[in-house]
Amino acid sequence: MKNNELETKSELQEKSLFDKTVGRRSFLQYAGAGAAGIALVAAGCSKDRGYDNPTMSGATLDFKDDFGVLNYAYALEQLEAAFYIKVANSNTQFTGTNAAAKKAYFQDIQFHEIAHREFFKAALGTAAIGSLEVDFSSIDFTSEASVLSAAMAFEDLGVAAYNGAGPRLKTGTYLLLAGKIVSVEARHAAYVRDIISNGSFADLNSLTSLGANNASGLDAALTPDKVLAAASKYIKTKINVINL
Template identity: 40%
Template sequence: MHLSSWASRTLRRRTFLRVAGSATATAGLALAGCSANDPEPTTTTPTYALTNDDTGQLNYFYLLKQLQVAFYQKVTATVPADLTGADLLTVTDLRDHEIVQQLSLGYALGATAALPQLIFDFSTLPLTTRAGVLAAAQTFEDLCSAALTFSVPFLTTADTLRFMLKIASVEARHAATVRDLLAPTTLAAPDAVLTSGGPLANIATPADVLKAITPYITLAVIDVSLLPIA
């Protein structure tokens, strides 16, 4: 299993990140001939059911990494005019971290077990301004951090658990970094860290996470009903 690491940088937020240490498939019927009586070609949207084991869990995490990579690639490809140079450096770091994590998870799963590369549509998000980009980034980082906090403990293989704990740690730092960009000193705000009972960090079940990200997934259906929740 490939484990990732990141070198230190001079900027404060980038240093904070670095310290952390860690296609769409569509089925069609192609009918030969041009007869007017031939039926129209049809397409079906594939469904990917994630299994109730470590492979299913890793594919769930792999799905989240695909989403985050696609989001940050879109932002860095079309940068809002009011996104500062320092902001862009941080967003680029976040993108690069997510790419390494996605590649690592893909390597851990292997080509035959991993989900295919999915396609995402973020056109409903207001990504033409700094505020819109950072708000969306906070939503995705908080959601993925909460997803990992809930699901990682269900892993059964020691090496896989250690691997994912490192990624979960990085994800929490991502969420804190974006919060600091939006509003300094809010990284431990009550909506991010629970202070009275329960786990230290917010959690989200696979069903909760899928509901939140489904609007951005195109030409595929993801089934997480078999993933452990208790």
């Protein structure tokens, strides 16, 4: 199949998936169906991309093409989804007059991250890496402060990860999808920062370590190796990176 044919089909799938208004549960189901066509393409590429290499344990991210970048995003969405599911199941005690709003926020963001995770899983098909084993032992899920701090770290890192991975995507449709997802991640990051410190949602000075430039009004951007190093404390599964 020619590249322009692939992109045309991907554009139709992306349009049908993201341009319709659906509820949370419907979106999760629809995301899987809308990604099925992309999954067929990924399945055809899985053998020659080395995903069945028996000499490597854990998960392998091969950045030689777009599917490596998509798997990278899938790994990060697995991590974020697992965190917010853990928050929901831990019954974190939010405080203050806006406690109910905070709880509702974390419920909403949980569905966003699950939707992102399931979209990438379905899109990649047999080329997808396996489920990652996470380690949140450093987070006190009974503490509002600990949960908010971790959420801020995950969201800021997620934004930097998508921005840093963008130049590696060669297919315009995938780049558009990444842009639509990173903008949602940025909304999450801004809101959680504002919960922690009212009015700090647009503070780029605190993100210079992640590559933000306040003078130019540019958000954070990190290369995959730096993102994975920062996220490694939360991931038990060994992640092998090749062709970066």
